[in-house]
Amino acid sequence: MDAQTIRSLVAIFLAAILTENYVLNKFLGICPFLGVSKKLDTAFGMSCAVTVVMVIATAVTWPIYMYILAPQGLEYLQTLVFILVIAALVQLLETVLRKYMPPLYNSLGIYLPLITTNCAVLGVTMLVLEKGAADPSFGYLQSLVNAFGSGVGFLVAMLLFAGVRERLEDCDIPETFRGLPITLVAASLVAVSFLGFNGVVDRLAA
Amino acid sequence: MEIVTPIMIVGVIGLLAGVVLAVASIVMAVPKDEKAEALEAVLPGANCGACGYSGCPGYAAAMAKGEAAPGLCSPGGADVAAKCGEILGSGAVEMERRAAFVHCMGSADNTTEKMEYDGLESCTAASLLNGGASSCRFGCLGLGDCLAACGYGAIALCNGVAVIDPDKCVACGKCTAACPKGLIHLAPVKAMAVVRCSSCDKGKATMQACKVGCIGCMKCQKTCEAGAITVKNGLAVVDPAKCTGCGKCAEACPRHVITMERA
Numbered sequence: 001m002d003a004q005t006i007r008s009l010v011a012i013f014l015a016a017i018l019t020e021n022y023v024l025n026k027f028l029g030i031c032p033f034l035g036v037s038k039k040l041d042t043a044f045g046m047s048c049a050v051t052v053v054m055v056i057a058t059a060v061t062w063p064i065y066m067y068i069l070a071p072q073g074l075e076y077l078q079t080l081v082f083i084l085v086i087a088a089l090v091q092l093l094e095t096v097l098r099k100y101m102p103p104l105y106n107s108l109g110i111y112l113p114l115i116t117t118n119c120a121v122l123g124v125t126m127l128v129l130e131k132g133a134a135d136p137s138f139g140y141l142q143s144l145v146n147a148f149g150s151g152v153g154f155l156v157a158m159l160l161f162a163g164v165r166e167r168l169e170d171c172d173i174p175e176t177f178r179g180l181p182i183t184l185v186a187a188s189l190v191a192v193s194f195l196g197f198n199g200v201v202d203r204l205a206a
Numbered sequence: 207m208e209i210v211t212p213i214m215i216v217g218v219i220g221l222l223a224g225v226v227l228a229v230a231s232i233v234m235a236v237p238k239d240e241k242a243e244a245l246e247a248v249l250p251g252a253n254c255g256a257c258g259y260s261g262c263p264g265y266a267a268a269m270a271k272g273e274a275a276p277g278l279c280s281p282g283g284a285d286v287a288a289k290c291g292e293i294l295g296s297g298a299v300e301m302e303r304r305a306a307f308v309h310c311m312g313s314a315d316n317t318t319e320k321m322e323y324d325g326l327e328s329c330t331a332a333s334l335l336n337g338g339a340s341s342c343r344f345g346c347l348g349l350g351d352c353l354a355a356c357g358y359g360a361i362a363l364c365n366g367v368a369v370i371d372p373d374k375c376v377a378c379g380k381c382t383a384a385c386p387k388g389l390i391h392l393a394p395v396k397a398m399a400v401v402r403c404s405s406c407d408k409g410k411a412t413m414q415a416c417k418v419g420c421i422g423c424m425k426c427q428k429t430c431e432a433g434a435i436t437v438k439n440g441l442a443v444v445d446p447a448k449c450t451g452c453g454k455c456a457e458a459c460p461r462h463v464i465t466m467e468r469a
Binding site: 064068069072074077080081084085087088091092095096098099100102 | 211212215216219220223224226227230231234235236
């Protein structure tokens with residue numbers, strides 16, 4: 001692997017975390033972002049599960065698309081097939097974890113099934129194909145790095161927001177803003193702060 | 207014929223996924239504890255937490271491991287305790303039925319209101335405001351926090367004081383936790399005396415606050431032949447284990463605050 005490839009992989013990884021963050025820039029996966037970010041440890045568990053599923057899902061859906069769907073001209077089936085594959089994968093992962101890693105299974109427990117219908121996971125697998133279509137050098141390895149980066153980006157967003165929310169708990173918030181309203185306001189402010197990363201990664205890669 | 211290929215592809219992928227999952231679930235099956243499953247089937251499934259474990263599955267698992275004794279399930283009562291004992295092989299377990307009792311008779315007839323309370327309809331909220339509106343600082347506020355906590359419809363508010371039907375009560379203990387005044391206690395259901403007061407005030411203060419409050423006159427303690435009643439901090443307390451249910455204390459009580467329960 002030459003230096004140029006490694007450099008582009010690092011750029012893809014950083015871009016997936018910072019400028020193309022699925023939660024804060026693409027606004028996918030908002031449901032767990034708001035739902036499971038009340039505490040730092042649950043946010044961390046959920047994000048780890050999402051990262052693992054994102055990478056495995058991309059590893060399986062990319063070949064299916066490239067070698068089965070695309071040659072037949074069946075690109076329009078991708079949503080259906082990908083959801084099917086992701087759901088099956090999550091089930092399989094759950095079975096494997098229950099058998100070989102019970103502590104991890106217990107800590108992830110309820111989050112794993114939730115990920116089945118997480119739009120961020122589906123988004124990663126589908127949007128990566130658009131990138132591949134636009135740039136021929138964006139292959140399997142790049143897709144996997146992108147998926148891992150997206151997962152880490154999800155983790156970063158969740159941890160940041162969990163930290164913000166834990167601090168919000170102690171604040172004297174006006175009654176009308178308590179609960180979901182202040183959470184949404186805080187989420188938008190965190191998203192705005194991520195806009196500041198735009199352009200940073202392009203410079204890094206150049 | 208165009209439609210055949212897509213159907214085939216989706217079908218095959220779905221079938222493959224199904225087969226892989228089915229094989230995985232057989233190959234990597236985790237043996238569940240049969241005992242725990244059998245125990246869970248016997249338990250009521252109300253997940254009330256009266257046993258001290260996180261719901262019925264938690265209690266069943268703890269029993270199967272030998273960490274918990276059968277008979278902690280008060281909603282299930284003696285039936286469930288016996289069945290659990292059978293499954294565990296420890297033989298029949300004797301368990302007396304318990305119920306919650308409200309230790310206050312401060313109804314609107316017996317107490318007055320020291321202020322007009324116009325806040326939240328909640329005993330917890332009211333008790334934060336100078337101890338609530340009742341003239342007795344220990345007494346029932348009658349706003350029904352226990353009523354809201356009870357999942358079995360065993361509690362009623364009668365004239366500003368909570369009353370529990372021992373036949374409906376399963377002794378889950380939710381109301382004892384919900385009462386901000388700590389007036390509700392669990393006790394065995396048997397023939398015994400219950401002091402329906404929790405006031406630790408001195409006799410004179412109690413008399414001013416309530417028509418029936420215990421003034422700590424010691425008459426019941428002197429009358430009791432079984433030594434089941436002791437007066438502490440100006441309040442008579444019955445020990446259910448010693449009480450024979452003879453009823454002499456109730457006759458002796460000048461305040462008529464001792465009631466006799468039937469089995």
